[in-house]
Amino acid sequence: MILESVENGPLIWPTVEENGVIRTKKYAELSAAEKIKVDCDMKATNIILQGLPADIYSLVNHHRVAKDLWERVQLLMQGESLHTYYLRFTQLINDMNIYKMKMEQFQVNTKFLNSRPPEWSKFVTDVKLVKDLHTSNFDQLHAYLKQHELHANEVRIMRERNQDPLAFIANQQMTPPYFNHYQSSYNNPQWYQISIQPSQCASI
Numbered sequence: 001m002i003l004e005s006v007e008n009g010p011l012i013w014p015t016v017e018e019n020g021v022i023r024t025k026k027y028a029e030l031s032a033a034e035k036i037k038v039d040c041d042m043k044a045t046n047i048i049l050q051g052l053p054a055d056i057y058s059l060v061n062h063h064r065v066a067k068d069l070w071e072r073v074q075l076l077m078q079g080e081s082l083h084t085y086y087l088r089f090t091q092l093i094n095d096m097n098i099y100k101m102k103m104e105q106f107q108v109n110t111k112f113l114n115s116r117p118p119e120w121s122k123f124v125t126d127v128k129l130v131k132d133l134h135t136s137n138f139d140q141l142h143a144y145l146k147q148h149e150l151h152a153n154e155v156r157i158m159r160e161r162n163q164d165p166l167a168f169i170a171n172q173q174m175t176p177p178y179f180n181h182y183q184s185s186y187n188n189p190q191w192y193q194i195s196i197q198p199s200q201c202a203s204i
Contacts, residue, residue, distance in 0.1 A: 001037060002101060005044040009067045011037040041066055043099055048073060051091040053084070078117050079156065082149045085116070086142045105134060112138040116145075119156035123148045
């Protein structure tokens, strides 16, 4: 239920009619199941906040809805190093264990991989093919992905530059020869595939 709070949003508080006026129920008036849901919403928010670095925490600690908080954190944490993400994920798993939240190893590994930003998609697919997510742990997945962090960062840089056609053209005019080698490698479908959003096609 804590995970559901993060993925699907909090309890929609029920209402009650009193003296012809409709109002939101108080906590004491909720059913047992509804109280559990509210408690899980609060725990989900606390777990996320406890795993954040101070600079990110200061930007999101006003959020009280776990789903909104998590989506905001994902945006703010784009571009963080793999090691920083690994430490944050480890803290999150540790907090879950404190709350006695048990997840299958496959679930933990899937969450670890699927939370990586788009530039990691090719390498995430690779690790899913070579590693058994039922028996491996996310420490091993981190070690595998670490070998490809340089390439993932290069993909992110190219993607960010390509989002603005004018910036891309200007960059092309100033790009040193050695960078063209990397650029040509991105066009090689054998190791990398880039997905272009419809909005980007329209802008191009």
